[in-house]
Amino acid sequence: MEPLLAHPDPLPAEIALALDQAGVPRQAVASADLVEATAPDDGWSGAIVFAAEDLERALELCQAVRSGESPLAPLLLVIDPSQLPALAACRHLFDDFCLTSAPQAELVARLEQLFWRTGLGSRPELIEHGALVLNLETYQASIDGRPLDLTYMEYELLRFLAARPGKVFTRETLLSRVWGYEYFGGARTVDVHIRRLRAKVGEEHAHLIQTVRSVGYRFGQPPGWIR
Amino acid sequence: MHNQHDYVLRTVEERGVRFVQLWFTDVLGTPKAFTITPAEIENALEEGMTFDGSAIDGFSRIQESDVLARPDATTFQILPWREDDAPVARVFCDISNVDGTPFQGCPRHVLRRTLRRARDLGFTVFAAPEIEYFYFTDADPEHAPTGLDRGSYFQLTVADLGSDLRQRSVLLLEEMGIPVEYSQHEDAPSQHEIDLRYTDALTMADTVMTTRLVVKELAQENGVYASFMPKPLAGVQGSGMHTHFSLFEGEDNAFADPADNHGLSKTARAFIAGLLHNAGAITAVTNQWVNSYKRLSPGYEAPAHVSWAHNNRSALVRVPFAKSGNPDSTRIEYRAPDAACNPYLTFALVVAAGLDGIEAGYDLPREAAANLYAMTPDELAKDGIRPLPGSLHEAIEVMRPSQLVAETLGDHVFEWFVRNKRAEWHDYTTQVSQFELDRYLPQL
Numbered sequence: 001m002e003p004l005l006a007h008p009d010p011l012p013a014e015i016a017l018a019l020d021q022a023g024v025p026r027q028a029v030a031s032a033d034l035v036e037a038t039a040p041d042d043g044w045s046g047a048i049v050f051a052a053e054d055l056e057r058a059l060e061l062c063q064a065v066r067s068g069e070s071p072l073a074p075l076l077l078v079i080d081p082s083q084l085p086a087l088a089a090c091r092h093l094f095d096d097f098c099l100t101s102a103p104q105a106e107l108v109a110r111l112e113q114l115f116w117r118t119g120l121g122s123r124p125e126l127i128e129h130g131a132l133v134l135n136l137e138t139y140q141a142s143i144d145g146r147p148l149d150l151t152y153m154e155y156e157l158l159r160f161l162a163a164r165p166g167k168v169f170t171r172e173t174l175l176s177r178v179w180g181y182e183y184f185g186g187a188r189t190v191d192v193h194i195r196r197l198r199a200k201v202g203e204e205h206a207h208l209i210q211t212v213r214s215v216g217y218r219f220g221q222p223p224g225w226i227r
Numbered sequence: 228m229h230n231q232h233d234y235v236l237r238t239v240e241e242r243g244v245r246f247v248q249l250w251f252t253d254v255l256g257t258p259k260a261f262t263i264t265p266a267e268i269e270n271a272l273e274e275g276m277t278f279d280g281s282a283i284d285g286f287s288r289i290q291e292s293d294v295l296a297r298p299d300a301t302t303f304q305i306l307p308w309r310e311d312d313a314p315v316a317r318v319f320c321d322i323s324n325v326d327g328t329p330f331q332g333c334p335r336h337v338l339r340r341t342l343r344r345a346r347d348l349g350f351t352v353f354a355a356p357e358i359e360y361f362y363f364t365d366a367d368p369e370h371a372p373t374g375l376d377r378g379s380y381f382q383l384t385v386a387d388l389g390s391d392l393r394q395r396s397v398l399l400l401e402e403m404g405i406p407v408e409y410s411q412h413e414d415a416p417s418q419h420e421i422d423l424r425y426t427d428a429l430t431m432a433d434t435v436m437t438t439r440l441v442v443k444e445l446a447q448e449n450g451v452y453a454s455f456m457p458k459p460l461a462g463v464q465g466s467g468m469h470t471h472f473s474l475f476e477g478e479d480n481a482f483a484d485p486a487d488n489h490g491l492s493k494t495a496r497a498f499i500a501g502l503l504h505n506a507g508a509i510t511a512v513t514n515q516w517v518n519s520y521k522r523l524s525p526g527y528e529a530p531a532h533v534s535w536a537h538n539n540r541s542a543l544v545r546v547p548f549a550k551s552g553n554p555d556s557t558r559i560e561y562r563a564p565d566a567a568c569n570p571y572l573t574f575a576l577v578v579a580a581g582l583d584g585i586e587a588g589y590d591l592p593r594e595a596a597a598n599l600y601a602m603t604p605d606e607l608a609k610d611g612i613r614p615l616p617g618s619l620h621e622a623i624e625v626m627r628p629s630q631l632v633a634e635t636l637g638d639h640v641f642e643w644f645v646r647n648k649r650a651e652w653h654d655y656t657t658q659v660s661q662f663e664l665d666r667y668l669p670q671l
Contacts (some may be wrong), residue, residue, distance in 0.1 A: 118253065138241045139234050149305035150235045154404060186351055186477050190424045196404035 003027040004111075005047035011052055015078065018104035019048070024111065032064035032073045039068070041177075043163060046114060050106075054081040057213050061086065062093035065107035078107070100116070118199050129220055132201070132208060134162055143201050150200065157193050160217035161209060170216040192219070215223050231300040232272045239316065240266045242305060248317040249296045250278060250436070252334050254285025255515065255642055256569025258436050260317070261296070261620065262457050268405040271298055275323065286322070286332045294330050296320040302433060307402040308542040319433050324481060331639035335573035338432055343633055345582060350481060351472040352578050353427035355408070355558075358438055359466035359566050360569045361459055363390040366452045372459045374417025375451060392449060393419045396442045403441070406433050414528070415463035425471065425558075429573045435468070435570035457514065457565035458521035465522030466566040467529055471547070472577060473558040474498065483554035490549050490557055491538070497543050499535050499559055501584015502577065506533045506543060506563070508575040508629035510615055511622035512636075513564040517655045518617070520618045522565055525600045530562045533613045534595035540597040542589060543615065563615065570638065579635040620652045 004019070007052055009028035013020075019026050047065050051058035062075060077097040079087070088099065095117075096110055111116070127134040131144045139155060141148040152160065160178050161169070169177075171187035179189065194217055198206040210218045239247065247262045261278060263271055271274075275295035280286035286294065302319040322333035322642040327334045345352050353648070362374040375570050377552035390412060397407045406424040413420045423434060441454055444452035458465035461535040474494065476480040491499075514523060528540055536542035544564070549557040564573050583589075595612060607614070616622035623645060626632050633641045 004530055044597045046380065139237045140241050149242075149307065149402075151304060151404065152301055162261075167361050186475050188351070188353065189427070192424075195406045195424060199401040199406045202401075 002045040004044060005035070005039075005044045005049075005065065006046070007049045007058060008053065014104065015048065015050055015107065018107050022108040022111070024108075029061070032060040033064070034069055035064040046076070046078045046111070048096070048111065050078045050100075051083065052078065055079070055083055055086060058095060062090070066093055074117070076107075076111055076113075077104075077206060088223075091111065112113050127157065127159070129162055129165060131205060131209070132162065134159055143205055147199055150197075151187040154193055154197050154200070157190075158197055158209075163216065165220040166218065168212045168215055168218045174217065219223055228549055233288075235300050236269055236304045237296075238305070239304070240267055242314050243312075244305065244316045245313045246315045247271075248306075248315060249298060249320050250295060250323055252436060252571060253283045253318045254332060254334060254335070254569065254572070254643060256436075256567070256572070257284065258440055259283060271296075272300060273318075277325065278331070279471065280322070280330070283332075285640060285647070286612050292324055295323045295325055295327070297323055298616075304503045304537065307399055308441070308448075319436075329549070331637045332643070334569055334575075334640070335429070335432070337572040337636055337640060338429055338575045340637075342428055345474070345578055348582065349476050350429040350582075352475075353425045353473045353475065353558075354428045354431040354574055355423055356431065356435060356468050356470040356564075356570070357420055357422045358455075358468050358653065359413055359418060359420045360439075360442060360455045361415070361466065362392060362419065362446060362454055363452045363454055363459070366454065374460075375418050376414075378529060388451065389417050389419060389603065391423065391643065392451070392453075393442075394444055395628075396438075396445050397421060398482065400438060400440050404438065405437065413464075414609075415460065417462070420464065425473070428472075428578065432570040432574050434437075439566075445476060455566035457516060457519040457532045457567050461521075464527040465529060466565045467522065467562065468566045468568060468570075468573075468576070469545075469560050469562045470564055470577070470579070471560045474581075479491055480555045480557050483549065483557035485554050489546065490554065491546065492557075492584055495546075495557065495559065497584040497589055498581035499546070500558075500585065500589035501582065501587065502544055502580045502590045503533050503535060504589055504627065505576075505580035505631055507616055507622075508632050509626070510563060511581055511619065512576050512628040512632070512644070513561075513568055513573045514622065515568055515619075516649065517619050517651060518566075519565050519567070519623075523563070523615060531615055532595075532599050532607060533615060534599060534670065536595045537590070539595060539598065543597055566585070572640070575635055576632060579631055583631055610619050618652075619648060619655075623648050623652070642650070648659070 003025040006026040006028050011028055027038065029035060043151060049058050049062055054183060066074060075094045077094040079097055080100050095114055098107055098110055102178035125135065125137050134141045139148055141155060141158060156177050171190040173191045175187055194209055202207060208219065212218050244265060246262045248262050249559055250258060250260045253259055263276060267412035277295055278296040279292050281292035298320050300320040303316060305316045307316050321335050322330040324330050327628050337541060362375045378388050397410050400407055408422040408424045411423045421438060436641065442453045455466055463637055482492055483490060484492035514520065522529050523531055527528040530541065532543065534542045535544035535545050535546065537548065545560040545562060547560060561577050592611065616625050627645060
């Protein structure tokens with residue numbers, strides 16, 4: 001299971017204990033600006049945000065999670081009863097909430113319910129997008145049932161993009177997220193690999209990876225696109 | 228690193244790969260391989276596979292002959308032309324000594340070392356070759372090569388096996404993630420060309436090896452023969468491997484300067500100047516066979532003189548006009564290499580020659596606007612245009628004093644290469660050719 005984003009850093013002891021007992025891995029993130037940078041390769045499995053101490057800062061972080069690469073991450077907000085009236089203005093920023101007074105068991109049960117509903121709680125085994133299927137467990141990709149024989153970097157690039165459909169990435173972002181910051185070679189490397197991927201998926205599926213002029217690349221259609 | 232190994236191991240398991248071919252290249256650019264079973268792949272990735280290097284051209288040394296083939300996991304690829312129910316994969320290898328240090332006779336290492344130098348100067352090198360070759364009915368040296376068609380440049384021929392094979396080769400290459408810019412029927416009968424899309428120079432050298440193999444493999448499956456021999460037929464043009472090079476500094480094409488009237492930066496000019504300065508010395512490698520110099524004789528679209536120009540196909544270095552508004556496509560084309568060169572050593576020397584120009588700050592001579600084939604030796608000399616070496620013998624003698632070539636190839640490859648090529652020349656000079664019999668026997 002990918003770790004859960006947990007805020008603030010450090011997490012209040014009772015929440016940390018609840019997560020530990022439930023066996024939910026987590027990674028503490030102190031502020032909104034660290035959400036993208038600290039995200040694991042396969043994205044967060046979800047988020048638990050303790051807002052009782054600093055609501056404004058917590059909501060800022062929720063906003064970052066929502067607008068980030070994995071906007072689906074289920075988000076559980078933990079608030080103080082006095083903050084209840086503030087929820088009306090920010091319902092789009094969380095999936096569920098509970099009060100600081102809730103017993104540990106309730107907190108864990110709510111998380112599990114969220115994971116179940118979004119299907120994200122365990123590491124996703126398959127990414128399916130039209131004719132394309134990526135099996136993250138076996139590293140195998142196929143299109144129209146035909147296996148795609150990818151090199152490691154081609155696979156990594158496709159996996160990164162396919163896990164975040166509809167989102168546009170600059171070549172620089174792809175380079176740093178897929179190849180790593182220490183990679184020397186410049187953004188042309190990304191173009192070269194995109195071209196190789198398109199060659200391998202074949203002309204009829206080459207549109208799966210779209211070039212967004214003077215920005216970068218996007219997997220699949222933009223959000224809101226209607227077939 | 229370990230993820231890459233995992234990736235290879237899982238793929239071998241999931242796809243039921245039966246054999247993994249470990250590919251490498253000898254000093255002359257001949258593809259070499261040995262095959263291992265899935266049971267050995269993990270160990271091969273971790274520690275490399277030991278083999279006796281003494282049987283490989285240019286690998287032999289006096290004392291220690293065992294070397295290690297170390298798979299470069301990033302190049303692991305299932306071969307698309309094998310049966311799907313028993314897939315075979317290949318992986319390129321770097322050759323190292325048993326103690327793990329790079330083996331000096333490994334051409335891939337020579338190129339890696341040169342690209343590291345480029346990188347230390349802040350440059351990434353991209354290359355895009357245009358590979359020419361012929362289809363013949365067979366490879367029997369007892370008779371003159373026989374082409375499969377009488378087509379010519381861009382001709383659309385009906386039910387032409389050669390063009391069909393070329394197109395199927397291109398599809399196979401694409402399946403292997405090798406994008407092809409375009410492919411066409413070339414000038415000569417049964418001659419074809421495949422132009423590859425640019426990629427980094429090391430990957431491209433691997434890709435050239437793969438391309439030659441795919442083309443040959445498909446031809447063989449269809450009962451014909453594909454040849455990359457530089458000049459298999461007298462009277463028509465030979466098979467070159469014109470290669471486009473560009474240097475990038477981070478995101479920027481270091482060759483481009485939109486403010487310049489040629490669109491060329493100072494770096495590009497110095498690179499070309501370095502290439503021209505060292506052109507004679509690197510020719511023995513870019514054109515490494517006795518036969519290579521038959522292609523370089525004037526009049527057949529191959530360069531014979533050290534010159535540069537924009538749109539003059541007799542020039543050694545051509546600067547194609549960058550697409551308007553796209554300075555990133557600025558590049559230079561080196562036209563000497565033939566299709567039978569060792570791409571690792573060729574790319575290494577072209578890059579080293581260009582970097583020499585940048586470091587030494589050579590000035591770029593005047594562009595050669597005229598058709599050089601039409602100029603007399605006197606006119607060429609007056610313009611300061613030197614000829615390229617005219618034979619393998621001459622090329623070796625021009626190469627021998629070159630510090631640049633010795634340093635780039637390393638002592639091991641350099642000394643072996645000189646010895647091997649002198650022997651080849653010696654063997655050639657002791658032959659009596661058909662030309663001599665035809666010309667002399669009736670009258671002398």
